[in-house]
Amino acid sequence: MALRQLIGLIAPPLCAACGAGAGSLEPLCAHCRRELRWLDAAVVAPSGVPLWAPVAYEGPARGLVRALKFRGAARAEETMAAQIAANAPPGTLGRGHLVPVPLHPRRLRVRGFNQAERLAAGVAARAGMDVADCLERTGPSATQVGRDRSERLVAPHGTVRVRPAAGVPRRAILVDDVVTTGGTLAACAAALLEAGATDVTAIAYARTPGR
């Protein structure tokens, strides 16, 4: 018996959004799954970077994102990656490399993993693609004092740059769990384009609707 099944017997899995009982394979209960707001194939560009995401960042999607980000929930990760891979409009995936949006080192230390990297690995496995983990964040994070407001808007958690000596794919598809303003995507795209990428787009599990 797999460890996860064993844990499921001791503590039945709960819905990541509402806390009700959920099936052993699904992170959300049936009710919350129905409440997910699916977006169409439209590609939006909230900050100039073409972005596609399968669901709106509201309701149960917030619960899933939280489960992945703060508990590293494997079921949330698998479901989110599967929904991206299964619903991506033609041309979104396939060619190019998946590039996880980097986490600031301080956050990485606290959390222990980068949720965008987990998601990128899950999508890569399903879409037969490779991951190029070539970006990093450096410098102070916004929690430190002494930064002016305009700088925080551009780079909320440090500055994004290409890792020293890392190869940058020509066609890069940025991966993040959720995109709201798109400011981070813009910073990532700028770093990639400056380092030789010619085509930068993005996918996320959820995005703010109406952008």
Ligand SMILES: [Zn+2]
């Ligand atoms: Zn629920």
